[in-house]
Amino acid sequence: MYVANTFILKATSTCNLRCGYCYMFEQADRSAEYQPPVMDSAVLRSAACAIAAYCAKFHQPKALIVFHGGEPTLAGPAWFRQAVQVFGAHMPAACSTSFAMQTNGVLLNDDWVNLCAELEIGVSISLDGPPAVHDRQRTKATGAGSYRDAVAAIQRIQRHAGMQRLFGGVLCVVNPSEDGRAIYRHFRSLGIETMDFLLPVEANWDHPPSGCASPTPFADYLIPIFDEWWSENNPKVRITYFDSLLHLLVGSRVHSDALGGDPLTMVVVDCDGSIEPVDSLRACGNGFTKLGLNTKADPIERAFQHPTFQLALAGQEGLCATCRRCELRDICGGGYLPSRFRQANGFDNTSVYCADLTKLIHHVVDACALHLTSVTSQPCV
Numbered sequence: 353m354y355v356a357n358t359f360i361l362k363a364t365s366t367c368n369l370r371c372g373y374c375y376m377f378e379q380a381d382r383s384a385e386y387q388p389p390v391m392d393s394a395v396l397r398s399a400a401c402a403i404a405a406y407c408a409k410f411h412q413p414k415a416l417i418v419f420h421g422g423e424p425t426l427a428g429p430a431w432f433r434q435a436v437q438v439f440g441a442h443m444p445a446a447c448s449t450s451f452a453m454q455t456n457g458v459l460l461n462d463d464w465v466n467l468c469a470e471l472e473i474g475v476s477i478s479l480d481g482p483p484a485v486h487d488r489q490r491t492k493a494t495g496a497g498s499y500r501d502a503v504a505a506i507q508r509i510q511r512h513a514g515m516q517r518l519f520g521g522v523l524c525v526v527n528p529s530e531d532g533r534a535i536y537r538h539f540r541s542l543g544i545e546t547m548d549f550l551l552p553v554e555a556n557w558d559h560p561p562s563g564c565a566s567p568t569p570f571a572d573y574l575i576p577i578f579d580e581w582w583s584e585n586n587p588k589v590r591i592t593y594f595d596s597l598l599h600l601l602v603g604s605r606v607h608s609d610a611l612g613g614d615p616l617t618m619v620v621v622d623c624d625g626s627i628e629p630v631d632s633l634r635a636c637g638n639g640f641t642k643l644g645l646n647t648k649a650d651p652i653e654r655a656f657q658h659p660t661f662q663l664a665l666a667g668q669e670g671l672c673a674t675c676r677r678c679e680l681r682d683i684c685g686g687g688y689l690p691s692r693f694r695q696a697n698g699f700d701n702t703s704v705y706c707a708d709l710t711k712l713i714h715h716v717v718d719a720c721a722l723h724l725t726s727v728t729s730q731p732c733v
């Protein structure tokens with residue numbers, strides 16, 4: 353049976369940035385235009401009730417509520433107070449519930465940081481690199497970059513004793529025309545110890561990545577980061593993508609939507625209460641994630657019967673014949689689901705990043721093997 357434990361709540365369907373790669377506003381899906389800008393109180397209550405009922409019915413021991421957007425801080429501090437209070441009132445006592453927010457950091461002043469600390473909302477900030485890299489994509493409506501705001505927000509969190517433990521780190525979208533190692537070094541120079549790198553979700557077989565001379569530009573970006581991180585050997589520095597890779601290599605199960613091919617464990621509730629699968633599937637087409645279900649009328653689990661959701665739940669069983677035969681299948685898992693899409697045959701394809709994933713995984717395997725050889729060849733004392 354499918355188990356959902358991460359619930360993405362679209363607090364807003366509007367944003368104060370205009371990022372070039374955004375799947376909400378800049379790709380095929382136009383559904384955000386028909387959403388209310390902010391999730392209203394009635395929808396918030398219906399979402400909390402539906403999620404609580406699901407967790408109670410299926411005896412979920414824990415749940416993560418992620419406030420997302422658009423830009424979630426545009427909902428305002430009062431909305432967040434109400435949201436945490438409403439979930440607190442409805443979630444079953446036996447289900448340990450935690451909260452997180454993914455933000456661009458533009459509005460995250462000291463009041464916001466204090467509020468997140470008080471409400472115990474973990475905060476992750478989107479940051480793509482130093483100013484010249486970040487500001488190329490992550491711009492305001494005026495065209496000005498948002499690097500300065502994002503880094504100021506990170507520094508506020510780093511200064512706040514209560515927030516340090518709640519900081520989820522930075523999320524960086526890979527841009528293969530940039531120098532991955534320089535971006536990693538920049539993050540480390542800012543004192544950032546937790547980070548993740550995300551392959552662009554808008555790329556699929558209908559819109560493959562273009563403009564790169566190398567056949568494996570994403571691996572070429574990520575491998576120098578891995579090498580630097582690996583040689584740094586600092587257990588405090590965590591890169592989620594590489595942590596997942598290493599866990600999968602030793603046979604652990606990883607609930608990642610980017611690797612491993614386990615069924616996705618996430619449900620999205622849009623601003624109007626619509627129940628949806630992972631929202632980056634919006635990049636596959638206009639209205640692609642719309643199931644015709646809403647928390648005002650439908651239980652969460654009804655979504656799992658829908659054909660679109662079934663695709664997200666199929667995991668490795670849903671892989672194409674090439675992936676099923678692939679020696680890297682248990683680690684790669686076909687990569688991120690939206691990256692396998694092609695209009696003509698749906699998700700019955702390898703990842704559009706297959707060559708990159710192959711090169712990266714082989715590189716990580718070789719690094720581990722070299723490490724094991726050096727450890728086991730040391731004499732016993």
Ligand code: SF4
Pocket residue numbers: 674675676678679680681684685686687702703705706707709710
């Ligand atoms: S996407 Fe490529 S590397 Fe990944 S499982 Fe499929 S064939 Fe293997």
